[in-house]
Amino acid sequence: MPVASALVCVRCSARYAVDRFADDCPACRSAGAPSNLTVAYETSPGDGLPRRETPRRPGFQPRSMWRWDGFLPVAAADAVSLGEGDTPLLPVPGLGLGDLWIKDESRNPTWSFKDRLASGALSMAKRFGARVIASSSSGNAGAAAAAYAAKAGLPCIVFTFVGSAGPLVLQMRAYGAMVVKVADKADRWRLQSAGVRAFGWYPTSPFFGPVVGSNPYGMEGYKTIAYEIAEAFDWSPPDWCVLPVCYGDALYGMWKGFEELRALGWIDRVPRFVAAEVSGSLAAAMTGGDAMPPDVARNAPSIATSIGASQGTVQSLEVLRRSRGAAVAVGDDDLRRWVVTLAAKEGLWPEASSVAPFAAIERLRADGTIARHERCVALMTASGLKDPGPIEAALPDPPLVRGGLTELMSALKDAYGFDHG
Ligand SMILES: Cc1ncc(COP(=O)(O)O)c(C=O)c1O
Ligand SMILES: [Zn+2]
Secondary structure (H helix, E strand, O other): OOOEEEEEEOOOOOEEOOOOOOOOOHHHHHOOOOOOEEEEEOOOOOOOOOOOOOOOOOOOOOOOHHHHHHHOOOOHHHOOOOOOOOOOEEEOHHHOOOOEEEEEHHHOOOOEOHHHHHHHHHHHHHHOOOOOEEEEOOOHHHHHHHHHHHHHOOOEEEEEEOOOOHHHHHHHHHOOOEEEEEOOOHHHHHHHHHHHHHHOOEEOOOOOOOOOOOOHHHHHOOHHHHHHHHHHOOOOOOOEEEEEOOOOHHHHHHHHHHHHHHHHOOOOOOOEEEEEEOOOHHHHHHHHOOOOOOEOOOOOOOOOHHHOOOEOOHHHHHHHHHOOOEEEEOOHHHHHHHHHHHHHHHOOOEOHHHHHHHHHHHHHHHOOOOOOOOOEEEEEOEEHHHOOHHHHOOOOOOOOOOOOHHHHHHHHHHHHOOOOO
16 A cells, blocks of 8 residues: 655646645646646555556455555555446447446445545545544435445535435435535535634535545545556556546546556556546647636536536646647537437436436447547446436426237337337
8 A cells, every 4th residue: 555645736747735625726726727646655556556457455355445555655454445437348330339347436335436435535634533424426426425424423514505316315314324405505615614714624526616636545446447457458458438427537547557557567548538528628729738627607407417517627637738638618408319318328327417428429420520430438437326307308298008918019109109010
């Protein structure tokens, strides 16, 4: 297990002392590009470990992302874990999108990839002696924080806003979190940061604006997605990784994970990354060469509420530029179409935001950015049960059948177009 030695700016590489959590980089904030900090270690993560044997240990080990603790700031034995990670990587050649694989993060304990973030953050919160956990989240991050706080035996306050998806808020409440709604999204930061400063609440999510990203220790958890993908492909990484992106925590974490494997010589190149977003903020910054992604206000909310922020982050931009990647803005019609397609064709039901990568890949294959022979991995970040509303309107209503077989066959034909022929 490597020991954290500094918190380093993702943009300018300025080093700051290890702390319980992080504000942003003061130097980059003055330069108009507020940036997140990431964990640096005394020794390179994974250093001295043999490539193939690394994750396998003698004796019983629950399956989780903590089999990679040689790359993480906490030992598996001390982690707050619910068995997160080790998710399937599924081939989906039938979607018409070429050589495509889905990393299905909906199989995590709270049914989203945020469990890797929450497990990393809560493990360090426990180590730092935190007494209260605080998260501002419209959904998945709050649900994960609530579950992992429950496991750690710590009280958890989650700030949501009026209009966030019902099942997600219910999930937070079920795990015993103290859920608080605010009328204006910006009030979440104001209240959370006041609690962090006044009472030492431990933030697992962004807690001030402009948002730079989440808790750096939590983000370390996302590196394990890269390790799992690289291992599954026998250390021959895919050409592209495509993610639904809001603040770019997973984007940065996955990229960092691949970079670490390259530094160790376990892989010889890092995939290119695509941010599938709804705002178009990162796409604008990539085209315009901006230091800070612009705020792109929308007239109407997207059905992909989990990635609904109107402004991208510097950490996302860094990954896209350094990996020679791309950003693609996707709209509701494409999202709805891909949710229905994945569910009906592949038996996978993702949340609306989680299908943004498929719409992005479709576009980038068509315009030649992603070449015909290149392999893509799409990160399917959360289950459709989290926010079922958007798909319901796109599905036929189940008919009520009162009679016998004749009435049944006619109802099947009317409602679903089904006919034995
Ligand atoms: C389902 C889902 N997908 C994607 C994202 C984007 O995450 P990130 O902030 O890591 O870009 C979120 C949360 O913000 C989410 O809940
Ligand atoms: Zn900086």
